[in-house]
Structures are given as structure tokens and as C-alpha cells.
Amino acid sequence: MQTKKAVKKTAVSAKKPPKTAIFVEPVNGGVTAAAGFSAAGVKAGIKASRKADLAAVFSDRPAAAAGTFTTNAIRASSVDWCEAILPSQKIRAILCNAGCANACTGDQGVRDTAGMAAIAGVELGVPQKSVLVASTGVIGKYLPMERIADAMPKLAAALSSTAAAGTAFAQTIMTTDLAKKESAVKITVGKEAFFIGGTTKGSGMIHPNMATMLCFITTDAAIDSALLNTAVKRAVNKTFNNLTVDGDTSTNDMVLVMANGASGVSVKGRGGAMAAFEEGLFAVCNDLCKKIAADGEGATKRVEINVTGAKTEADAQLAAKAVATSNLTKCALFGNDPNWGRIACAVGYSGAKFSKQKMSIRLCGLEVFRNLQPVAFDHKKAHAQLKKKVVSIDIDLGLGGKSATAHTCDFSYDYVKINAEYHT
Amino acid sequence: MQTKKAVKKTAVSAKKPPKTAIFVEPVNGGVTAAAGFSAAGVKAGIKASRKADLAAVFSDRPAAAAGTFTTNAIRASSVDWCEAILPSQKIRAILCNAGCANACTGDQGVRDTAGMAAIAGVELGVPQKSVLVASTGVIGKYLPMERIADAMPKLAAALSSTAAAGTAFAQTIMTTDLAKKESAVKITVGKEAFFIGGTTKGSGMIHPNMATMLCFITTDAAIDSALLNTAVKRAVNKTFNNLTVDGDTSTNDMVLVMANGASGVSVKGRGGAMAAFEEGLFAVCNDLCKKIAADGEGATKRVEINVTGAKTEADAQLAAKAVATSNLTKCALFGNDPNWGRIACAVGYSGAKFSKQKMSIRLCGLEVFRNLQPVAFDHKKAHAQLKKKVVSIDIDLGLGGKSATAHTCDFSYDYVKINAEYHT
Secondary structure (H helix, E strand, O other), rough: OOOOOOOOOEEEOOOOOOOEEEEEEEEEOOOOOOOOEEEEEEEEOOOOOOOOOEEEEEEEEEEEEEEEEOOOOOOOOOHHHHHOOOOOOEEEEEEEEEEEOOOOOHHHHHHHHHHHHHHHHHHHHOOHHEEHHHHEEEEOOOOOOOHHHHHHHHHHHHOEEEEEHHHHHHHHHHOOOOOEEEEEEEEEEEEEEEEEEEEEEEOOOOOOOOHHHHHEEEOEEOOOHHHHHHHHHHHHOOOHHEOOOOOOOOOOOOEEEEEOOOOOOEEOOOOOOHHHHHHHHHHHHHHHHHHHOOOOOOOOOOEEEEEEOOOHHHHHHHHHHHHHHHHHHHHHHHHHOOHHHHHHHHHHHOOOOOOOOOOEEEOOOEEEEEOOOOOOOHOOOOHHHOOOOEEEEEEEOOOOEEEEEEEOOOHHHHHHHHHOOOOO | OOOOOOOOOOOOOOOOOOOEEEEEEEOOOOOOOOOEEEEEEOOOOOOOOOOOOEEEEEEEEEEEEEEEEOOOOOOOOOHHHHHOOOOOOEEEEEEEOOOOOOOOOHHHHHHHHHHHHHHHHHHHHOHHHHHEEEEEEEEOOOOHHHHHHHHHHHHHHHHHHOHHHHHHHHHOOOOOOOOEEEEEEEEHHOOOOOOOOEEEEEEEEEEEEOOOEEEEEEOOEEEEEHHHHHHHHHHHHHEEEEEEEOOOOOOOEEEEEEOOOOOOEEEEEOOOHHHHHHHHHHHHHHHHHHHHHHOOOOOOOOEEEEEEOOOOOOHHHHHHHHHHHHHHHHHHHHHHOOOOOHHHHHHEEHHHHHOOOOOEEEHHHHHHEEEEEEEEOOOOHHHHHHHOOEEEEEOOOOOOOEEEEEEEOOOOOOHHHHHOOOOO
């Protein structure tokens, strides 16, 4: 998914070809890639940097929508607002501000979230409860509601279905992010086609002060909200739930998906278009995860941990996430050090079951560990491979057929700098 | 426990005074503070630095012994060796090397650990299985057994019961540690007295390459090994299990305690001498934890997280350990930033139950958070307090009467430097 060239068109269900040929292919774009969606981003005066900080995505018709939300017991009122509404068949818009997380703000915060939805509803001519709200930024500060109200007409007027408008949305929701993050796929089902596109922000899954992980995905497929809810949870479990920059789970995280049916393609039941929809949703989520990992605070490289040979998928996740979260492993990767001992140690304390005889570790493709003992390898070559922008760690647990992939980045001086020098 | 002056003699069981007056007081010394123990450390040529690297502690009579061990599924053969033997009534010595962890070394590693015990047993004239073995240092390298055998007579000849010999032991087992770590208490029971003294190493609980958390404690109390085993597990659960530098659990961690009865004081059942013994054991473990936290890799300050008002002790531990392990919180502490949002966020994702209304956070004594909302506080004063060498975070969960304390340090550039620049 990194580039168009990197991923060929892949037929779904290769073993048992469906009657209708189905293809999933990456395309340019983000939240406006799918038909019937418009977006915009404007300056409301919330960010200290005075950059654009208020964004909206709008569907020209009621959309099915579903989401996943932070598990943090201390969470922003925007998370509560969305979770109370979803899944729903009647969502029209998402309003997102950056620069203020509106978390730990008590009753005032709850009123302000409802106010955000009300202001957008009035301006867009849709019910308050058809507007989802997301906030990201500093914890413990109140939203400047007057400024948001003042900026809303300008935001509504700027809504556009162009790719540039989608990009404006992606740029507006950034906080400590250095790069905008968009991804989209086109899914062809026989002679019909639909799109799934999205954007995310967060320079870490988890940054309670300045950067929270938010993700917004739109599709013009027609899908029931309950089915969409299942598909979203499945995709997020395989992607965003295996992403980490620093191990701190934020108060504002959410992934929201809107499906408005504008393509005329209906997704139902199992197999066929549904399998293609799930594959496309996974592809967009997975690509956005890679983009967050690559832009992790202080990151000099992106790291992908692929665990195979697990007895259960839960075991594969435990091992992949333990390695992805290990500070020692990530410092070694920053230093281009093929330090397999730290990787093995993390697998050891992960709680995942593995075969002591068959468990093996490969670093950038080179086998470095097997049978709980070191394997001779070319240190110079490993050191050189570790200097690349994308590094892979492959761990075979040697027990079964289940697998999982975790996404992370290395751990550099700049991570400490960014998080020590930012003062509340 | 930091200095003699800091802790007054405290009567045990203040509410119900025992017939015999009992006092626990800190004294100088380490593993040789208790009667009947001798120790030494010599150069065997294991460390690259050519510093002393082979150490032993010896009991002049069979001692009861018990231990706690790393939960890492990948663990050194020395951990297996000790766990198979303990608890025991017949332990005579601990042989510890630094510079090579003898972990991930397969069958050869298992033979080498047994060889360590055999070499020490022959030289000291005690059974092989009365010798406990510990190793710390680089993972995946084999022990230089000939050098160890060559150095053993010199080590045995150097054994001494002086405080200086205890300190030599403490210095010999250091790896990336910058300071030796010893602690001892004298426990007076009426007209009798006994001692508990120990030493630990580790510049982090957990450093799979260069520094593993090892702790050795000796006492001249007489206590059954099964009772000692219970007391050790209880003390470790309240101290070392709440200590973290970087969240990575090592392959070699262990705490070993030997009780040889040389004081003539017998510790049995509940209350009286047993309560004093447990208080003393906790005091030594807790003091050694503080010393590890203060010497954490790259640490500029020690941090103590006290959680009160918990419904269960497990909840208190969850909250205290989540805050102690939060990279974001620890970076903020390095930057002297009173960033309560990161602390609240960590409590939120810890899994601990708390009252949303009553939960409060104090930083260096200043209340900064209550009722899930910020409390106005003097930022300048907080910033100044955070520059001290010891920083406290007090969290009241507002639900019950249980509590726990976690020990950690801040997270600085030097942590990354130490762990990125060390090459395998």
C-alpha cells in the first residue's frame, strides 16, 4: 500500500474465484475519495500556532456509521458523545477541532461537545445528533466556543468534494504530526466500483497533551450500520490496536467510519463484496497505521513486527505488541544495533506461548536467533540494513498457524526532547 | 531508611505493645552485616572493563534460603538452578558473576551454571547443591569457565566478614550501575538482636544486555525456609515488584535471601519477632529499591508514586505501576514539567478502579487534579519542586483504604544514549 507500484491488484479469495471479479487497488485521496462526501478545514483560533484547526467532513445523504473508542477510563466528552450515538444509519457530518482535547473539563466539557454538534447541525441544516464530534490537543483546557461558532459558517461554505478539500481536512487535524496522513482504495466488483478513503492524525497512538490518535474513514458503499460496526472492530483490531509509539493510551482516541451508499454498490452478508469491503477497510487502516508509525514523535525509522507460527491470534498480538512497546528494543533500533537479545527478552515476558526449540527471530530478513540460542549472522550487513527507513522484525513462534503484525517506530533523543520540553 | 537520622527507631505493633520491646533500626553494611556471613569479590576476566567480576557470599553454617525469580519465559539457567533448589534449609553460598548473563546459551549454559556451583563447592568444601548461582551481563555469550575456575581459589581466600568485604561484593556485581547499593537493619527483640542486610545491582529492573536486577540478602535470624519463602514473596511483592526503570522484564532477575540463625534469635509464627523480621525485610528491600530507582539508566531524579484510597491493593499497584511506567510522565518529570494530564491519563488506562468525583493527584505535595478537572496551583513552585533529587506523586483513588508505592526515575536523553550506543 506504500505506493501504487508496490501493491498489485489482488484478486480476492484466490483459491475459490467468485463469479464476479473483485479487485482492491490503492488510489490517491482521503476522506473525499468516496462519492457524496465533502470536506474542509479553516482557522478558528484554537491552535496556538494560528494554523487551521477546525475541520468537517459532510455526507450529502444520511450515512451508516460506526466507530471504535479509547479504552482509557478517563476520556474526553467527544468520545462519550460519539459512542452514545453509534452505530447509526443517520450520520451526516464529523466536526473535528485540533489544539484543545476538551478532556478533563467536567460538565463544561460535556456541554461544549454538545454545543459543537449543535453549531454544526444548524449551519449544515442537519440534526444535532447526526453530527459526530472529535477533539485533539491539550488536556484540561476549555474549548473557545465563541471562536468555533464564529468560524462555522466559513467552514460550511468551504466544503468541497475535491481531493484538495480532503487534504485540507487531513492538514487541519494535525497537532505534533509532521506529515499529513491519507489513504484510499478503489474496490471493483464486476462492472461496479466503490471507494474507501480516510485520514488519521497522531504522532503516536497516544499523547495525552498534544497529539491524539484520531482516524476518519468514508466510503460510498451501502452497508448496514451493524455490519459496518463489526467490520470496523475487526479491521481496527488488526491495525490500530497493534500500533504503538510510546505505550500511553490517550483520552481522546477514536476511529470513525461513515458509509453513505453513493456508489450504489451494496455490501451484505459474507464473501463477494463484503470480503472486498473488509479487505479494502483493512488496507486503508493498515496504510494509515504505517503512516502514523513513520511519523511517530522523534522517529527516524518505521518498524514492522510480524509474528507468525502462533497458536492463537491473541498470542501473536501479545508477542508483536511486547516487542513494539519495548523501550530497549526501540533504543537499539535507533542505534542501528542488531540487538536480538532485547527482542527475545520482550517475547519472553509477553505472555505469548512459543516453542523453545522452534522459535526464531529474523531482523531485516537475517536469522539471528533460534532454539533459544544465537545464530551466527553478518553483523555489518545487519547494521547496514537497520539504517533503512523501514525495518522488519520477523518472529516465528513455532507453534501454530496464527499471525499478527504490530507497527511502531524507533526511540530517539528527539522523543525525549519533544516530551520533556513541552510545558503545560 | 535513606540515612540513619532519617528513620527513628519505631516500635512494632504500636497499638498492641508486645511483652518484649522490639525495634527495627537502619545500620551500615550489606551482606556481611549479619553474623556468620563472609563475602568477597575478585577479578576473573569476565567483564570487558577488567574490573572485579566474580563474587561470593558464604555462610559458616547451613542457612535457610528462599528466593523470587523473573517471570520472563526466556530465562537464564542460573534462575532455573536456584528455583529448583529453593526453598532449602541447607544453603552455604551464593556465587555471582557480572559481565556475562549466561542467558540464551542453551545446553552449554545449563552445564556452565552447574559448573559454577561445582567449582565453588569444591573450593569451599560444601555440596554443589548448597551453592546458589547468579549471572548478569551480556545475553547470548558463554561463560569463560576456565577463568572462573582459575579465580575461584583467590575468591575463597578473600572471604571476610568485614563491612569492606560486603562492599567488595556489592561493587563486583555492578554492571551499568554508577553506585553500589547496600542496606541493613538491626532488629532488637528484648535483650537479643539480629541483623538483615543486603545488596542489589541493576540500573533498571530490567536490562537484558548489560544490567539485570539481582538482590542478595542475608540474616542471622533463625527461620524455617518455608516461612522465609512466604516472607520473601510478601516483601518483594511490595517492593521490587513495584519498581521499574523501563518496563522491560529481564531474563536473569532474582532476589535471594539466606538466614543462618547465627544470632540465636528464632523467628516463628506470627507477631513478635516474625512481625519485626517482616518489617526489617521490607525496610531493606524498600531501601534497595530506592537506590536502584535513583541509579536508573540516565536518571536525573528518583520518583516515588504513592497510591492510596484504593479498593484493593491490586488496584493500588495497577495505578502506581502504570504511572511509574509511563514514558510521557517520565519525560515530563525530566523536563520539570508539572504535567498532571499525563499522570491522570496513565491512571485512566491502568485498569484500577477509582472514584471520578474523589480521585485526586498531588505533585510534590501540591494538589493539581480533582473531580477529573484541573485544580489551580502555583506552577512556578511546582516547577521548582520538580527539580529536586526525589519527587513524589500522590494519588488518592477515593474509593477505599488500600495503598501501594511504586519506585521509578525520570526518563532522560541519557537513557536513550546508553541504550542506543551500546552495541552487541
